[in-house]
Amino acid sequence: MFNNTKKKHLEKRYLNIIKKPLPKHIGIILDGNGRWAKKRGLPRIMGHAAGIKRIEAIIPEVKRLGVEVLTLFVFSTENWDRPDEEVNFLMNEAEKIYTRMLSRVKELGYNVRIIGEVPKEKHELATKIKELNELGNNEESFTLCIAFNYGSRPELIQATKNIGKMIKDGLLDVEDINEQLIDDNLYTKGLPPVDLMIRTSGEMRISNFLLWQISYAELYFPKIYWPDFDCSALYEAIENYQKRNRRFGKIGEEDA
Ligand code: IPE
Ligand code: MG
Numbered sequence: 001m002f003n004n005t006k007k008k009h010l011e012k013r014y015l016n017i018i019k020k021p022l023p024k025h026i027g028i029i030l031d032g033n034g035r036w037a038k039k040r041g042l043p044r045i046m047g048h049a050a051g052i053k054r055i056e057a058i059i060p061e062v063k064r065l066g067v068e069v070l071t072l073f074v075f076s077t078e079n080w081d082r083p084d085e086e087v088n089f090l091m092n093e094a095e096k097i098y099t100r101m102l103s104r105v106k107e108l109g110y111n112v113r114i115i116g117e118v119p120k121e122k123h124e125l126a127t128k129i130k131e132l133n134e135l136g137n138n139e140e141s142f143t144l145c146i147a148f149n150y151g152s153r154p155e156l157i158q159a160t161k162n163i164g165k166m167i168k169d170g171l172l173d174v175e176d177i178n179e180q181l182i183d184d185n186l187y188t189k190g191l192p193p194v195d196l197m198i199r200t201s202g203e204m205r206i207s208n209f210l211l212w213q214i215s216y217a218e219l220y221f222p223k224i225y226w227p228d229f230d231c232s233a234l235y236e237a238i239e240n241y242q243k244r245n246r247r248f249g250k251i252g253e254e255d256a
Contacts (some may be wrong), residue, residue, distance in 0.1 A: 013235045018066060020242045023195030025069040026062060027217070029209055030055070032201030032225030039225075045089045050227035052093055061231050063110060063142040065238070069191050070144055073209050077117060077151035091122065094148060098128040105135045111143040112136030115187035116150030145191065152211040159185035188213055196241045200226045218244050 030051060037047030055072060062070045075094070080087060101112055113136060114129045129148070162185045166172040172181075183189065194210055194217040202223040206214070220237050222229070245252055 010231060010235070013232075013239070014065070017235060017238050017242070022065060022067055022238065023218075023241055024067065024192045025071065025194045025196075025213075026067055026237075027071040027073070027194040027197045027210055027214065029073045029197075029199035029207060030226040030229075031199055031203055033227060035201065036225035036227045044086055047225075047227060048086070048090060048093070052097070054227050054229055058229065058231075058234060059110075059144060061234055068142065070142075071115075071147055071188075071191075071194070071210065072145070073147045073150065073207075075116075075148050075150070076208060077149055077154060078208070091119075091125065095125050095128060098125070098132055102128060102131055102135065105132070106138060108138070108140075109142075110140045111138055113143060113145045113191075114148050115145060115155075116148045117154055119149050143191065145188070147209065150187075151208045153208055155187050156212065158187075182212065186212060193217070196220060196237065198222065198237050200224055200229050216246070216248055218246065 033047035033051040034044045035047070036050060037044050040046075055074070059070065075090060079090070098114075101108065105112065112132050114132055118126045118129060120126060159182060163172065163177060163181065167174060188210070191213075194214045197206075197209075197214050197217040198220045199205070200222055202221060204221050218241050220240055222233060222237065224233060
């Protein structure tokens with residue numbers, strides 16, 4: 001009975017949310033897996049296992065709202081410095097997930113895109129990522145973008161190199177460098193800018209995540225750890241976003 005009431009309440013919130021303008025692109029820095037586990041006296045990898053379950057549960061919820069893109073920051077270029085056991089666990093899980101996705105890529109009901117540096121020393125993983133990026137574009141209305149071995153600065157360096165090369169080869173004039181060109185040379189090419197950036201666990205940092213793409217994003221820092229980020233927490237983030245007054249550097253209507 002209690003569960004039923006809770007479900008009805010969530011459905012009411014869902015219906016209210018979809019009536020209002022939604023963020024087209026949500027970016028999430030998943031944080032707090034380790035602390036979630038520690039609080040329960042469990043090893044850190046158990047926190048990651050719980051975090052992966054959360055990822056799987058939240059994808060269909062975001063898709064159902066009609067959001068176009070969800071980018072999840074699951075592994076940063078700096079995360080390699082964690083203990084071997086933890087890195088190995090995360091790499092093995094990533095490979096399992098990518099393999100599972102590939103085996104039914106056409107039935108997923110969404111596009112998959114993996115952005116970041118290709119982990120060169122991990123051949124199997126690199127191959128899976130390449131295949132997913134080739135086969136994952138199914139022209140669906142929802143895109144799941146996974147930031148894996150990702151860092152915004154390496155991404156910007158790579159874009160700068162591409163542009164520099166075009167100029168050197170005589171294909172581009174320096175004066176023609178504009179925002180669109182930079183957009184087109186990022187891993188996120190073709191995706192809309194981030195409207196809502198969420199970081200769980202109470203940390204208020206960007207940590208090298210989509211620096212260019214979050215220029216006008218609304219930032220939201222819920223205190224809960226990622227493995228606790230359920231449908232209600234997702235709705236709370238969007239309800240909060242829908243109350244914000246986005247001005248993009250202009251003045252608000254009420255101030256005119
Ligand atoms: C986020 O949780 C998951 C990854 C970056 C892979 P953390 O592992 O950073 O959890 P805390 O910050 O130690 O609690
Ligand atoms: Mg952390």
